[in-house]
Amino acid sequence: SQKIEQNSEALNIQEGKTATLTCNYTNYSPAYLQWYRQDPGRGPVFLLLIRENEKEKRKERLKVTFDTTLKQSLFHITASQPADSATYLCALDMGRSATGNQFYFGTGTSLTVIP
Amino acid sequence: DAGITQSPRHKVTETGTPVTxxxxxxxxxxxxxxxRQDPGHGLRLIHYSYGVKDTDKGEVSDGYSVSRSKTEDFLLTLESATSSQTSVYFCAISGAGGVVGAFFGQGTRLTVV
Structure with a gap:
């Protein structure tokens, strides 16, 4: 069966440390992998996208890696801040086809950065 | 929220009634x-549209139908609401695939009693 698993439901880290979140998938062949942030009571907000032929992507304090052999993506937040506390979702982007462009989401990891 | 609006934001309805x-x-x-987003299940795709009048089913489409008669509007109908359809529903849009991800609306909290 198809699965998208994120490493844990909740992750607590100390301010200033690097948070590492994991996304593993089975029986999918995504063209891209995306990461989103979701705050309570709000819709997810797109953060980063990485293509299947890219190994690593950076944006400010965020870094994403994508290993299509392991079927895994790692999402890093360096120098974490309390404002980074949120739920982070990974999503598999299946790429465009004649009948659409579908996204499938993991269940998310709740990150708390402790001051 | 990137020019995307969901309505209503909250709704309580009775079992067996249609909801749009x-x-x-x-x-x-x-x-x-x-x-739809539920604790322990994350976001699950119900239906999607790839153009006016072009729609297809997602992972959890049973009990739901959709219509898209204009580019700007996408309607989700619960034909006969059940308690298992109590959830938070999110609409999302995307344009240039492979460049940016999807943009989400604020969500609709639906309670079926």
């Missing part, structure tokens, strides 16, 4: 999606 949720976008994006 509306998603309106001002971004002229081709693709539109309906997801």
């Amino acid at each position: 949720l509306r998603c309106h976008q001002t971004e002229n994006h081709r693709y539109m999606y309906w997801y």
Whole structure:
């Protein structure tokens, strides 16, 4: 069966440390992998996208890696801040086809950065 | 929220009644999606649209139908609401695949009693 698993439901880290979140998938062949942030009571907000032929992507304090052999993506937040506390979702982007462009989401990891 | 509006934001309805949720976008994006979000399940794709009158089923489409008669509007209908359809529903849009991800609306909290 198809699965998208994120490493844990909740992750607590100390301010200033690097948070590492994991996304593993089975029986999918995504063209891209995306990461989103979701705050309570709000819709997810797109953060980063990485293509299947890219190994690593950076944006400010965020870094994403994508290993299509392991079927895994790692999402890093360096120098974490309390404002980074949120739920982070990974999503598999299946790429465009004649009948659409579908996204499938993991269940998310709740990150708390402790001051 | 990137020119995407869901209505209503909250609704309580009775079992067996039909319910329609509306998603309106001002971004002229081709693709539109309906997801539901439940604890322990994350976001699950209900239906999606890849153009006017072009729609297809997602992972959890049973009991739901959709229509898209204009680029800007995507309607989700619960034909006969059940308690298992109590959830938070999100609409999303996307345009240029492979460049940016999807943009989400604020969500609709639906309670079926």
